[in-house]
Amino acid sequence: MGSEHSTQSGAHGSHSAQRQGSLNKDGYKLSNIRRQHTIANPGGSEAVDNDNGRPGSISPGPSVCSDIDLPYISYTVNRPIGDSPKLTNKQLVKSKSNSRRAQQSKQNKTKSNTAHNIVVVRGATTNTPGIEKDPDVIRLQGIPMFLPIMRATLSLPAARDPEVLERLDPMPFCNLCLRYQHHLTTAANLVATEQNHLTQRIREADSEVTRMVSVASEKQRKFAKYAEKFSKVQELSHQLNRCHMLLNQTLESMETLNNYLDISDRLEPFVWTTG
Amino acid sequence: MASASSTSARSLFADSKMRLADRVQVNVNNVSSLARQITRGSKSSEILMHSARNFAVQEQAMENAENNLKKMQLIAVHLGYQHDSITKSAQQLEEIKEQVCAMQR
Helix, strand or coil: CCCHHHHHHHHHHHHHHHHHHCCCCHHHHHHHHHHHHHHHCCCCCCCCCCCCCCCCCCCCCCCCCCCCCCCCCCCCHCCCCCCCCCCCHHHHHHHHHHHHHHHHHHHHHHHHHHCCCCCCCCCCCCCCHHCCCCCHHHHHHHHCCCCCCCCCCCCCCCCCCHHHHCCHHHHHHHHHHHHHHHHHCCCCCCHHHHHHHHHHHHHHHHHHHHHHHHHHHHHHHHHHHHHHHHHHHHHHHHHHHHHHHHHHHHHHHHHHHHCCCCCCCCCCCCCCEEE | HHHHHHHHHHHHHHHHHHHHHHHHHHHHHHHHHHHHHHHHHHHHHHHHHHHHHHHHHHHEEEEEEEEHHHHHHHHHHHHHHHHHHHHHHHHHHHHHHHHHHHHHH
């Protein structure tokens, strides 16, 4: 608990140290954030491996410049209780750079030791990719280091505030925000008017279509009646044809019947006369 | 000496950590309230929601129109059939007239 407390406070202290403008590069901030995440693990660093270097990190090692207001921060980062702050820089650099890898190897070693002496050729690095691939963490890491505008410290009162506040004018920013707000409103109104036009046109088109459908169905009904009436013509022609055929047959049968009779009894040959 | 410095540093850190966290929280809250003011002040989301809802109502009208158009397509096909039958019958009228004349003879 003590060591964890010291490491967390140390990390925070070094974080505040950066914000107050120590001579650190950007890579330090990256590695610091990473270390914060790994430090906050419950199975945190208990021992420090002094032999391994930082794997895969291009950024230079963390610097050990002491801070303006809170001294001895760099000594307390990742240091367990009772460590002398008069350790040399080399050891400190090594310890800081090795802390992350040490935690990984330490976890792997504990895992391998408790798993019945299984020889682990390559340790499982499941924990850190789970943290590193988080998009929010990546975005946080992409933030460049910046200094606060008002260089007031946390505990001391703002000594330089009046001269800073004179130069800080909120009006332009306010105008910018108002303009953005107005822009959003206008854009939304534009879209809304366009949508309303479209809605109106849709309704008109729908009414047109319904009107046309009713007209078409009316026409179709009328045409159906006409077609029915006209189809009687077909029937008529059929009947006419039958009538004609029957007439012809009748005439033929009359002729044959007439021929069957004796010549004396025959009637005159039948001539179809119309009135 | 070492433990004393580390304990004093730790006690310093606890206080500053808390205050730093408070300041950060205040800043973040301010930024978020500013953003909320901008989005709520321009009632863009409300306007867009209204228009989207109105547009969604037209979905029913559009479906109606689609059905009507399909019906109209069928009606057009039927009309075509009827037109064909009427023209055929009209032509047959002529033939029948000739037949009647032939029969009358």
